[in-house]
Amino acid sequence: MRSVQEAMEALGCPARDPAELPISKKRFPDGGQYRIEIPSTEGPVVLRATLAEAEKRNVPVHRISQGSGMMLMTAAEIAEMCAIGREHGIEVNLFIGPRATFDVGAQAFSAAGRTLGLSLRGADQLRYAIEDLRRAVEFGLRSVLVSDIGVLGLIGKMREAGDLPRELVIKTSVMMAPANPASARILEDLGANTINIPSDLALTQVASIRAAIDAVIDFYLEAPDNIGGFIRYYEAADLVRVASPIYLKFGLRNAPDVYPSGTHIEHTVVALSRERVRRAEIALELIKRQAPELVMSPLRAPDLGVPAGG
Helix, strand or coil: CCCCHHHHHHHHCCCCCHHHCCCCCCCCCCCCEEEEEEECCCCCHHHHHHHHHHHHHHCCCCCCEECCHHHHHCCHHHHHHHHHHHHHHECCCCCCCCCCCHHHCCCHHHCCCCHHHHCCCHHHHHHHHHHHEEEEEEHHCCCEEECCHHHHHHHHHHHCCCCCCCCCCCCCCCCCCCCCHHHHHHHHHHCCCCECCCCCCCHHHHHHHHCCCCCEEEEEEEEEEHCCCCCHHHHHHHHHHHHHHHHEEECCCCCCCCCCCCCHHEEEHHHHHHHHHHHHHHHHHHHHHHCCCCCCCCCCCCCCCCCCCC
């Protein structure tokens, strides 16, 4: 019988974190090593403010993502976000449907049950989530954010069968972030194209996940308080080296949790998004200072989940 290490390595899963940081040779299709994502872009007003700030600060934005969920957006708002994405050639990534914290159950609010928070409860919620996605796809959406392993598998199979657009980008949430290479491989096998891993992993642990998957890695350089509040700007260059291809994301420490968002807190959400762009400017300055040889993907890259239609 083979040793555990030999058996894991035969399956393409590293059995230990590397002692030295390996340089990832994997790249985006355009040859780039990293891209910029601005998360928590909660609606068209916030998206326009984000892009205006990005232009002002000369910050390239490849993808924006939204966290409150498409179910809390009107059809007109979804259509407008898709139209803005098409106009600017950026990926618009919207969060899917309901979640346990919106439901009537109590376990998701308990100390031991919080990991269930963004899961889907029962078959009805699975159906609601896919209906939510279908509605947005009709407006051109081509990038979806999921946080439940079951709906990830269903969407992956529906995409493969042609029941959803074959170019649909499936992104997994930090709320189901895999902390080891075997877990990351499962998400990739289920259809995830881009995987948000935990923001508190050591660089060696990030490298072990990169060795196991080809999917893009998403990483919060600054994590919101509710997932740890880590601030890792000086590690940006090393993260790009070991985890390429990678999306660098910018949460905010010392900021309110705005989910679910709406017009009642729109001014706050706009201010937070503008600050995220400023944080991205800081990260880009440090990367250029520390590692100017690192390659950012160009804007309007062909593989981006830019909304379809027009």
